[in-house]
Amino acid sequence: MRKPRVIVPAALAVLVLAVLVATQIASASRTSKSGATAVSGTITFDGIWTASSGQKQFADVIKAFNKLYPKVHVNYKPVGNNLPTVLATAVAGGHPPDMADIAQPGTVKQFATEGKLKPITYATSAINKNFAPAWRQLGTFNGKLYALVFKAANKSLVWYNVPAFKAAGVTAPKTFSQLLKDAQTIKASGTPAYSIGGADGWTLTDLFENIYLRTYGPAKYDALSTHKIKWTDPSVATALKTMAKIIGDTSNIYGGTSGALQYGFNDSVTNAFASPAKAAMVFEADFVGGVITSSTKAKPKTGFNTFTFPSITPGPDAGAVEIAGDLFVTFRDNPAIEAFVKFLASPQAAEAWAKQGGFGTGNHNVPASIYPDPITRASEAPILTAKSVVFDMSDNQPPAFGSTTGQGEWGLFQQFLKNPSDVAGIQAKLEAAAKAAYKK
Amino acid sequence: MAAPPPDSEPGKLGRYLTGALFLTPAIFMLGVWMVYPAVYTIIRSFFGPQGFFGTWVGIDNYKTLFTTSNLVTAIKNNAIWVAVVPALVTAIGLIFAVLTERVRWAVAFKTAVFLPMAISAFATGVTWRIMYQQDPGLGAVNALGKTLKDIVSPAGVLSSAVPSTSSLQTASGGALVLHKPLHPGGLALLGLTAIPPDQVPHGAKQAVTPPTKSGDIVGTVWRDFKPGGGKPGVVEQGELGLPGVSVDLRNASGKTVQSTSSGSDGSFTFKNVPSGTYEAAVSAKTFAKPFGGYGWLGPNLIVPSLLIAYIWIWAGFAMVVIAAGLASMPRDVLEAARTDGATEWQTFRRVTVPLLAPVLSVVFVTMIINVLKVFDIVYALAPESEYAKANVIALAMYFTAFQGGGNFGVGSAIAVFLFLLVIPVLALNIRRFKRDA
Numbered sequence: 022m023r024k025p026r027v028i029v030p031a032a033l034a035v036l037v038l039a040v041l042v043a044t045q046i047a048s049a050s051r052t053s054k055s056g057a058t059a060v061s062g063t064i065t066f067d068g069i070w071t072a073s074s075g076q077k078q079f080a081d082v083i084k085a086f087n088k089l090y091p092k093v094h095v096n097y098k099p100v101g102n103n104l105p106t107v108l109a110t111a112v113a114g115g116h117p118p119d120m121a122d123i124a125q126p127g128t129v130k131q132f133a134t135e136g137k138l139k140p141i142t143y144a145t146s147a148i149n150k151n152f153a154p155a156w157r158q159l160g161t162f163n164g165k166l167y168a169l170v171f172k173a174a175n176k177s178l179v180w181y182n183v184p185a186f187k188a189a190g191v192t193a194p195k196t197f198s199q200l201l202k203d204a205q206t207i208k209a210s211g212t213p214a215y216s217i218g219g220a221d222g223w224t225l226t227d228l229f230e231n232i233y234l235r236t237y238g239p240a241k242y243d244a245l246s247t248h249k250i251k252w253t254d255p256s257v258a259t260a261l262k263t264m265a266k267i268i269g270d271t272s273n274i275y276g277g278t279s280g281a282l283q284y285g286f287n288d289s290v291t292n293a294f295a296s297p298a299k300a301a302m303v304f305e306a307d308f309v310g311g312v313i314t315s316s317t318k319a320k321p322k323t324g325f326n327t328f329t330f331p332s333i334t335p336g337p338d339a340g341a342v343e344i345a346g347d348l349f350v351t352f353r354d355n356p357a358i359e360a361f362v363k364f365l366a367s368p369q370a371a372e373a374w375a376k377q378g379g380f381g382t383g384n385h386n387v388p389a390s391i392y393p394d395p396i397t398r399a400s401e402a403p404i405l406t407a408k409s410v411v412f413d414m415s416d417n418q419p420p421a422f423g424s425t426t427g428q429g430e431w432g433l434f435q436q437f438l439k440n441p442s443d444v445a446g447i448q449a450k451l452e453a454a455a456k457a458a459y460k461k
Numbered sequence: 462m463a464a465p466p467p468d469s470e471p472g473k474l475g476r477y478l479t480g481a482l483f484l485t486p487a488i489f490m491l492g493v494w495m496v497y498p499a500v501y502t503i504i505r506s507f508f509g510p511q512g513f514f515g516t517w518v519g520i521d522n523y524k525t526l527f528t529t530s531n532l533v534t535a536i537k538n539n540a541i542w543v544a545v546v547p548a549l550v551t552a553i554g555l556i557f558a559v560l561t562e563r564v565r566w567a568v569a570f571k572t573a574v575f576l577p578m579a580i581s582a583f584a585t586g587v588t589w590r591i592m593y594q595q596d597p598g599l600g601a602v603n604a605l606g607k608t609l610k611d612i613v614s615p616a617g618v619l620s621s622a623v624p625s626t627s628s629l630q631t632a633s634g635g636a637l638v639l640h641k642p643l644h645p646g647g648l649a650l651l652g653l654t655a656i657p658p659d660q661v662p663h664g665a666k667q668a669v670t671p672p673t674k675s676g677d678i679v680g681t682v683w684r685d686f687k688p689g690g691g692k693p694g695v696v697e698q699g700e701l702g703l704p705g706v707s708v709d710l711r712n713a714s715g716k717t718v719q720s721t722s723s724g725s726d727g728s729f730t731f732k733n734v735p736s737g738t739y740e741a742a743v744s745a746k747t748f749a750k751p752f753g754g755y756g757w758l759g760p761n762l763i764v765p766s767l768l769i770a771y772i773w774i775w776a777g778f779a780m781v782v783i784a785a786g787l788a789s790m791p792r793d794v795l796e797a798a799r800t801d802g803a804t805e806w807q808t809f810r811r812v813t814v815p816l817l818a819p820v821l822s823v824v825f826v827t828m829i830i831n832v833l834k835v836f837d838i839v840y841a842l843a844p845e846s847e848y849a850k851a852n853v854i855a856l857a858m859y860f861t862a863f864q865g866g867g868n869f870g871v872g873s874a875i876a877v878f879l880f881l882l883v884i885p886v887l888a889l890n891i892r893r894f895k896r897d898a
Binding site for chain 1: 511512513531594595596621623625654655656657658659660685686687688689690756758759760844845846847848849852860863864867868869
């Protein structure tokens, strides 16, 4: 009968001890100490790449870093596609990782404005040495350098089924009007020209963004990205009308409008590169290549190939490339993190991943020859040499408007796909949604 | 710590502490994972979108909830779910349970109906999404429709073909008519495009323009396309004839006077045509479209499609619970009813159902709670382009709070609203548990 009395305080003691240890661990991970001479410490890094999508390649980048800084341990956590959610919750709860990769500049800006991020001005010279000024600009928010664009995807690409183009007797078009003409020829050959993955709203915004960029050039594109131009602007109307020439050509889209709304991005790729072809081309980024090789039998050059999104108005466009990318940000500041960020801006870091493919970089000290195959070289080289780069517009905007499934831009462009003749109506809706999202 | 006197009861404090010790883990768990989040969510719902708390906004979030169109759609859809699913699931479960009492292979049947319960709702959603695909080549549901339709009216050999020039036009009924008056000795060129290479009929040869012959009307029907496009309406080198296409000759009043079939080079001849004005036409059945499938995942059918898939999952659960209730039902009452001359329907209606009422209401109420919280199947089954149409409260909460929206204020308000909807149903359930105990 004595035992309970002994157990109770003992248990309470254990509980208190456990809580103490837990808080101890938590605070220890927050303050990674550094030695005065050799840099050492642990960096926690939350990333989007998982075992199937690049964790191994990023591990090789870390390995290359550890050759220079053996005492810094980079603790990479593969969070996967839920990264924005996980990160937002971690930041709101006050326990962010040391570093993270964020695909949406809108989110970076939000964190920077809330004072959650640490500037990486110490890496300015390293970035200036390796990147064109446009890239530093992409990482600058509220006038300060907060992010490094470590990995970039070329979004100004069109992928085509080579046998389908051959059967129609057309070659990769250089201008948009040629593309529209070729599309009619392809249709007459018995294959729908376009494969559209409209179930994923972002494939539609990407198409619009390329059209807008090719019509009005980077300056106006950036103005629309930041809502300095309203969505009711006549330039948006023109771009939407140009877009309607593609998405309104329903008999030339595989599955027609209803099919386009049901097929996601992956379906749109597998449909276009099936044998025999169900459609001839897909408007999407460099990562289409990976989907083709992993889920179809098409072979590079003989089965599939890619060309740069054709020019619409040659003047203002001036060879701009739209990219999406991984912005590396830091939530803390210490010598280990500084060393890692500087290393990531170096050509060695980019080469460690680039030679394995599936990677684009704006680091111009990386030779294009590093890419393992001709298709990757063709799709990534434009980024290296681009005169100007712009970030994916929908990623640049407040997420509620630019990147939320079924609402904002993604949802409204799906409505536009359903009814491409209602340009003014969709403009009004876009403007209303943008206004609401920017007000927050 | 002084030891208590031997052989005495532990003091009041000791008993209290023992109780506390046993309760601590449960209270700790409940506190950390249930009470704290619930209270935080309620408080959070009165604050702005970002941060741990953000700024005080009063009931603005609740106003947003009832004025934003996609959130209102979500509430309406949940109402449809509550109105349809619990009743149907209970009814279907009851029918299955009663029927399985009377069939052989009842165990096999029950297993088959119960099996969907063993699959996660997410996997079910993915599976049904594939089954609902509009393309009959992909979706099982539409493939069934295609099989049935092909028996009734098969697709034409050149279903995708369209005329290459505007002189050939679709007449009522789907036939293609050459709008060029023909006289004996004339020539009819019927050019068609948009025919995939693999759909060109077997044995097709280079198309030729047959020489005209007095008294006959000759012509050719061909694939008016060569790489690069070629000249529309002109038979060129590299363009194939379309063999086996049935061509009709119609007189001025539109009546078919002769029919023939094209040869391997696409040419055809109407012999000994009396003088007059004629039109050449390719019959409609050549262009009969194959079954294109219903848009199960489209805006009009998405909600019913979701309901069907969800009922498919839960019918098995209802059946098993109701069958258990049936098994424990006193048989003598049924016997008595039958002895008294009640028909099977009367026995079912007046004896079985009333006796099963408690079980049926358990199923019904459980389903209401499940349906109010429905999330994963909508997330997995509906294409993103139809989320706006298929939206439900839990999904709206997830997208508003955690996906790009990042609005924890409105997200919390939606969660609280959902919580308030579930509470009365839960209270009902708890009261019945107490009564049963």
